[in-house]
Amino acid sequence: MDGTRAGQAPGGAITVYGATWCPDCARAKEFLGAHRVEYAWVNVEERPEALAYVERVNDGKQIIPTIVFPDGSILVEPSNAELAAKLGVDAGGAAPGAFYDLLIVGAGPAGLTAALYGAREGMRVGVIERNVPGGQAAVTERLDNYPGFPEGIEGRDFAARLREGAERYGVDLIGATEVTGIASDGRYRTARTPAGDYAGAALLLASGSSYRRLGVPGEDDYIGRGVSYCATCDGPFYKGQPVAVVGGGNSATEESLFLTRFASRVTLLVRGQELRASEIIKRKLAEQPGVEILYDTAVEELRGDGRLGAVRIRDGATGAARDLAVPGLFVFIGLTPNTGFLRGALDLDARGFIATGPTLETSLPGVFAAGDVRAGSTKQVAAAAGEGATAALMVREYLREREPLAAMSAEG
Numbered sequence: 001m002d003g004t005r006a007g008q009a010p011g012g013a014i015t016v017y018g019a020t021w022c023p024d025c026a027r028a029k030e031f032l033g034a035h036r037v038e039y040a041w042v043n044v045e046e047r048p049e050a051l052a053y054v055e056r057v058n059d060g061k062q063i064i065p066t067i068v069f070p071d072g073s074i075l076v077e078p079s080n081a082e083l084a085a086k087l088g089v090d091a092g093g094a095a096p097g098a099f100y101d102l103l104i105v106g107a108g109p110a111g112l113t114a115a116l117y118g119a120r121e122g123m124r125v126g127v128i129e130r131n132v133p134g135g136q137a138a139v140t141e142r143l144d145n146y147p148g149f150p151e152g153i154e155g156r157d158f159a160a161r162l163r164e165g166a167e168r169y170g171v172d173l174i175g176a177t178e179v180t181g182i183a184s185d186g187r188y189r190t191a192r193t194p195a196g197d198y199a200g201a202a203l204l205l206a207s208g209s210s211y212r213r214l215g216v217p218g219e220d221d222y223i224g225r226g227v228s229y230c231a232t233c234d235g236p237f238y239k240g241q242p243v244a245v246v247g248g249g250n251s252a253t254e255e256s257l258f259l260t261r262f263a264s265r266v267t268l269l270v271r272g273q274e275l276r277a278s279e280i281i282k283r284k285l286a287e288q289p290g291v292e293i294l295y296d297t298a299v300e301e302l303r304g305d306g307r308l309g310a311v312r313i314r315d316g317a318t319g320a321a322r323d324l325a326v327p328g329l330f331v332f333i334g335l336t337p338n339t340g341f342l343r344g345a346l347d348l349d350a351r352g353f354i355a356t357g358p359t360l361e362t363s364l365p366g367v368f369a370a371g372d373v374r375a376g377s378t379k380q381v382a383a384a385a386g387e388g389a390t391a392a393l394m395v396r397e398y399l400r401e402r403e404p405l406a407a408m409s410a411e412g
Contacts, residue, residue, distance in 0.1 A: 013038055013039060013040050013070070014032070014037065014038065014039040014040070014067060014068070014069055014070065015039065015040045015042060015067070015068045016028060016029060016032070016039050016040070016041050016042065016065050016066075016067050017042045017044055017050055017053070017054050017064055017065060017066040017067070017068070018041070018042070018043070018044065018064040018065040018066075019043060019044055019045050019064060019236065020043060020045070021232075021235075021236045022064050022065065022233055023138065023139040023155075023156060023232060023233060024064070024065055024077055024139070024233060025064055025065040026156065027080070027131075027132045027138075028065045028067065028078065028083065029041065031080050031083055031084075031176075032083070035087070035089045037087060037089070039067075044064060045236075054066045057074055058076060058224065060225060060306050060307065061223075061224030061225050062224060062225070062234075062237055063076050063077055063224045064077075065077065065078075067083075069086065073086075079130055079131045079176070079178075080130070080131055080132060080175055080176035081130050081131070081176040081177060081178050083176065084175075084176040085176075092173060092174065092175045092176075093126065093128075093172050093173055093174030093175060093177070094126060094172050094174060094198075095195075095196070096193065096195050096196025096197055096198060097196060097197070097198075097199075098126060098172070098198055098199070099124075099188075099198075099199045099200065099201075100123075100124050100125060100126040100172070100198070100199070100200040100201070101118070101123035101124045101125065101200065101201050101202065101399060102114070102115075102118045102123045102124075102125045102126075102200055102201070102202050102203075102204060102392070102395050102399075103125075103126050103128070103189065103191055103198055103199065103200030103202070103203050103204070104118075104125065104126065104127040104128070104203075104204045104206055105127075105128050105179050105182075105191055105203070105204070105205050105206060105207050106127075106128075106129065106135065106205070106206035106207040106208055106338075106371070106373070107127050107128075107129035107133040107134070107135065107162075107163070107173065107206075108133075108134060108135025108136065108137065108206060108208045108371060108372070108384065109134075109135060109137055109162060109371065109381050109384040109385045109388065110135075110206040110208075110370040110371025110372070110384040110385065110387050110388035110391070111127055111129075111135075111204065111206035111370075111371070111388060112127065112133065112134075112162040112163065112165070112166045112171075112388070113162070113384075113385040113386075113388030113389050113392075114204050114206065114370060114388035114389065114391045114392040114395075115127050115166040115169075115171040115388075115392075116165050116166045116168075116169055116171070116392075117388070117389050117392035117393065118171075118392040118395060118396070119166070119169035119170055119171050120169055121392065121393075121396050123392075123395075123396070123399070124172075125166075125170075125171045125172065126171070126172040126174055126198060126200070127166070127171060127172070127173050127174065128174045128177050128179055128191055128193070128198060129173065129174070129175055129176075129177070130176070130177060130178045130179070131176075132159070133159055133162065133163040133173065133175075134155070134156070134158065134159020134160070134162055134163070135159075135208045135371075135372075136208060136209075136372075137155050137158055137159055137162075137381050138155055138156055138158075138159035139155060139156075139230060139232055139233065140155035140232065142154055142155065143155060143158055143381060145380075145381075145382070146158070146381055146382055147382060155232075158381075174198070177193050177195065178193060178194060179191045179192065179193055179207075179341055180192050180193060180194065180341050181341050181342075181345065182203060182205075182341070182342065182345050182346075182364075182367065183345070184364055184365070184366060184367065187201060187366075187402070188200070188201070189201070189202060189203035189366050189367055190203075191203065201366070201399055201402070202366050202367070202368065202395045202398055202399060203366065203367045203368070204367075204368045204369070204370060204391050204392075204395065205342070205354060205362070205367065205368070205369040205370075205373060206369070206370050206371045206373060206384075206388065206391075207337075207338040207339065207341075207373050208337075208338050208371060208372045208373055209335035209336055209337045209338055209372040209373060209379070210335065210336050210338060211229040211230075211331065211332065211333075211334075211335060211336070212331075212333050212334040212335060212336045213229075213331065214246065214299055214331055214333065216299055216300060216301055216302060217300075217301045217302070218301050218302030218303060218304070218308075219302055221302070222302050222304060222307065222308040222329075225304070225306065225307045225308055226302075226304065226307050226308025226309075226326075226327055226328050226329060227302065227308060227329050227331065228328065228329070228330050228331070229330070229331050229332070230330075231245075231255035231256075231258050231259050231330050232255075232258065234328070234330075235255075235258060235259050235261070235262050235263070235330075236262050237328070238259070238262055238263050238327065238328040239262045239263075240262075240263075240264050241263060241264055241326075241327050241328065242263060242264055242265040242266075242267070242325070242326050242327075242328075243259055243263045243265075243266055243267070243326050243327070243328035243329065243330060244266070244267045244268075244269055244311055244324060244326045244328070244329050244330070245259065245266060245267070245268050245269065245329075245330045245331075245332065246269045246299055246329065246330070246331045246332065246333055247268075247269075247270070247331070247332035247333045247334075248268075248270035248271065248272055248274070248275045248276050248277070249275075249276045249277055249332070249334075250276075250277045250278060250281060251332040252268065252270075252277070252332035252333075253268070253275060253277040253281045253282070253285050254277075254281060255330060255332055256268050256285065256291060257281070257284055257285060257288060257291075259330065260288055260290055260291060263290070263328070264290065265290050265291075265292065266290060266291045266292070267291075267292045267293075267294060267324060267326070268285075268291065268292065268293045268294065269294050269297045269299060269311075269313060269324075270293060270294065270295050270296075270297060271296070271297065271298055271316075272295065272296070273295055273296060274295070275293070294313070294315075296315065296316035296317050297313050297314070297315060297316065298313065298314050298316060299311055299312070299313055300312045300313065300314055300321065302329065303323065307327065308326070308327055308328065308329060309325065309327065310323040310324060310325050310326065311323070311324045311326060311329055312324075335372060335379060336351075336352065337351070337352045337353045337354070337372070337373045338373060339352050339353070339354060339373060342354070345364065346362045346363045346364040346367060347362065347363035348375075349375040351375075353373060353374060353375035353376075353377075354369040354373055354374050354375060355375050356368070356369050356374055356375065356376075359394040359397075359398075360374070360387065360390060360391045360394050361394065361398070366398065368391045368394060368395060368398075369391075370384070370387035370388050370390070370391040371384040371387055371388065372384060374387065
């Protein structure tokens with residue numbers, strides 16, 4: 001099977017293989033469209049031969065978007081930064097060397113709320129984002145617990161509103177840019193990127209967190225071949241099939257409810273004796289047919305032949321082990337902070353989250369942290385937005401104690 005037969009566009013056009021329900025596919029298409037890059041779209045749900053092609057070029061894995069370029073190269077689930085580098089396009093925002101009153105790393109709910117508040121206070125604000133504005137909220141199927149949206153709101157729409165609110169006040173969004181380190185030199189706080197440095201009088205770290213892995217045998221082998229950390233991204237692949245979910249908190253239970261739209265049965269594997277989710281989610285789960293909950297259950301190994309076929313589980317009460325036959329496993333067991341670029345620069349706690357004082361300032365003067373990346377945060381969207389607002393006000397006081405904002409902005 002060649003690329004053209006699988007749906008690849010003739011004449012050397014870029015081809016995006018994906019599905020309508022895939023948030024990363026929507027993001028990639030939006031990025032290409034925003035930069036007037038022509039591409040052909042192939043829906044793998046409608047083209048079985050296209051899905052087979054995706055599996056072949058990804059060593060048997062069902063990973064979308066898979067983007068094929070005219071030179072024969074392929075990018076799989078690329079970030080906006082990777083797309084920008086490949087295409088040689090300007091992702092927007094000021095060039096390296098720009099100076100801001102407040103420089104923010106991360107355009108999730110905490111970062112964009114801080115940006116809006118800071119801009120309204122008269123600060124010149126820049127936000128650096130490596131992926132898509134909105135953070136994890138952008139790839140959440142639906143937010144049902146954010147104030148002001150009684151009917152809930154889709155994650156993608158929520159993220160768009162956050163961005164529009166910040167842009168309304170002139171916030172400079174520097175997209176598709178990875179921060180590789182930070183530094184402090186006198187009055188300057190610097191964020192390092194592969195393209196060059198950005199500086200600010202104050203720096204806010206709002207880089208968020210990522211889902212934690214199980215760390216059991218077979219997990220790495222079956223990522224993209226049955227193991228997933230995003231039900232919104234991969235749930236529709238399992239229409240009419242049984243799946244398992246690992247975890248007992250809000251994320252695991254909410255994603256289990258979402259998976260019932262597609263899966264024939266959802267088995268929730270919980271290490272503890274009870275769910276840690278909110279009472280409302282517990283009630284919804286109890287009322288949902290096709291959901292089984294196994295408590296005091298540990299995952300020991302993932303097995304299969306090329307693709308996931310079974311999850312080896314052990315009952316903590318009896319000690320008995322057995323294989324749970326499922327082609328799909330979704331893991332929601334907590335978060336790992338996105339702080340790899342910060343090690344050695346400031347104080348982190350034992351799990352890698354940023355330690356802060358009462359004003360949200362870190363151990364490095366002039367550097368603040370807010371949202372999921374901060375030690376002690378509640379890992380909720382509404383709380384992240386609140387911390388973003390608080391951080392902006394704390395930055396305002398920090399800057400007032402040093403010199404007028406207008407003087408600093410004039411230098412930028």
